[in-house]
Amino acid sequence: MVDIRVRFAPSPTGDLHIGGVRTALFNWLFAKNKNGKFILRIENTDELRSTEASTNVILDIMNWLKLNWDEGPGNELSKYAPYYQMERRDKGIYQTYVDKLINSGFAYRCYCSIKEVDEMRKNAQNNKLSPRYDGRCKNLTLIQIKQKEAEGKKAVIRFKMSNVGITVLNDLIRGRVEFDNSLLGDFVIMKSNGTPTYNFACVVDDYLMEITHVLRGDDHISNTPRQIQIYDALGWRIPEFAHLSMILGHDGTRLSKRYGHTSVLEYRKEGYLQETLLNYIALLGWSTENSQQIFTIEELIENFSIERCGVSPSTFDPAKLLWLNGEKIRSKNPDQVYELFVDWLKYTNNEKLIEEWDVNLLKKAIILEHDKIKILKDIPSLVGFFFKKDIEYNEKAVQKVLLSDKSKNIAKLVLVESALRLLNQQDFSSSALEQYARELALEKGLKTGQVFHPIRVAISGKTQGPSLFHMMELMGQNEVIRRINIAINKFFKK
């Protein structure tokens, strides 16, 4: 049996978006599931738009997501290297096969200008025909070629498509798809500057890298008949193809900035976990028989199969991603959440927070608020008040709980009493504090809430937060009293 070899072949012309990551993930899962090899190849033959920065972003994202490649950038000694197409071009790899195709009559030089080709296409469209190159340079004589060269014209190389019969794609996901050969024109495989085009470079590399399965987005379906004909012309075995359905944005077209982020990096910045992204994205276009939602990476690998990939496009749903991230964080223990948070702070250049904040206090605060954390970005707003010397009083909270006509006298009473009594509180555990607060309520004829709420706002500045007595216990006696006094001075001293 041949070893499975798959590849992810992004072009570094912008941020890797969700769709790109999905393609990478499915290839990776397939390779892992089949014990095959996952190869990363950078298709940078678009000299105008490819950038090194974009390449680095892709590599960063792959690393962050832990979609580790068995071969690719960094494996320069591999027998399949290099993995950058421009380096492969410089080695003359594509030229070799272009020459072969020309010599065997499957490709030819074309001297038509871009303008000419454009006109051809427009004419065809006006006549309701399939837009295609009409093949006018197909049978140029040697003399004509010499003449064009003498005029200083530069040639592109076109592949001679068969124009009779059909080309059949047996797609692993979609089944049999037929293409009418008469509709497909001869296409450019090498630009006039000697750089191969996608359809050609892709075939040559997939062959040379011994790729067995091509998993890619279904936007490539219509490229496939061209590629199949190149394989045939070169006498190469055709790999298996599997075309994944597209991931759409909210508006039904593509992922847009307005709805969810285009770039995966944005999710990292917000504090989504790597495993959340992978789990969620796996669910877009793949499912199990029992519709399981939450998977560990291992489970994903174990269960993945091309057969269970869907054919219809799916829409990215940020709300579900958020829910899933909460689930993932809840499934961690507090120490792991702490580590994740620290890594995230470093990534977002906020590591000074770790220096300012007491680590032990932070770890305990995370335990208190663990269930509420949806994304790592939530943590500072959830527990930040523990660490700030100056309490940030939320105006609404203060108005409602401390200063409204209905509450102000009670709040003042509760705080003043507490400032005094807590000084003598021997046991500052949460249960003892609760007992204290309930007794105070009973003694003064108040409802428990009338005692609890003012204390909460006084010491945290807000109405929402961890369970009150755990919060007080964690803050400690001195700090609680200090904060209550601050509140008294601020709101009740005239």
Add this chain to the structure above:
RNA sequence: GCUCCCAUCGUCUAGGGGUCUAGGACACAGGAUUUUCAAUCCUGCGACACGAGUUCAAAUCUCGUUGGGAGCACCA
């Protein structure tokens, strides 16, 4: 315009002739719990695009219509 792909709750999906008064998950609504916000638990809302055909029987098969998407570059 031409070609190809696709069509189950708002969203992701299960289901692939009878077990479907269509299952799960997110979201949404209500309730329980709670000192607050969450989390959790319970309940509810909610879909087979339409039309023909095949069949005893269609969400499921076929054709058509409509709708959506992609490709048609010296982009990938």
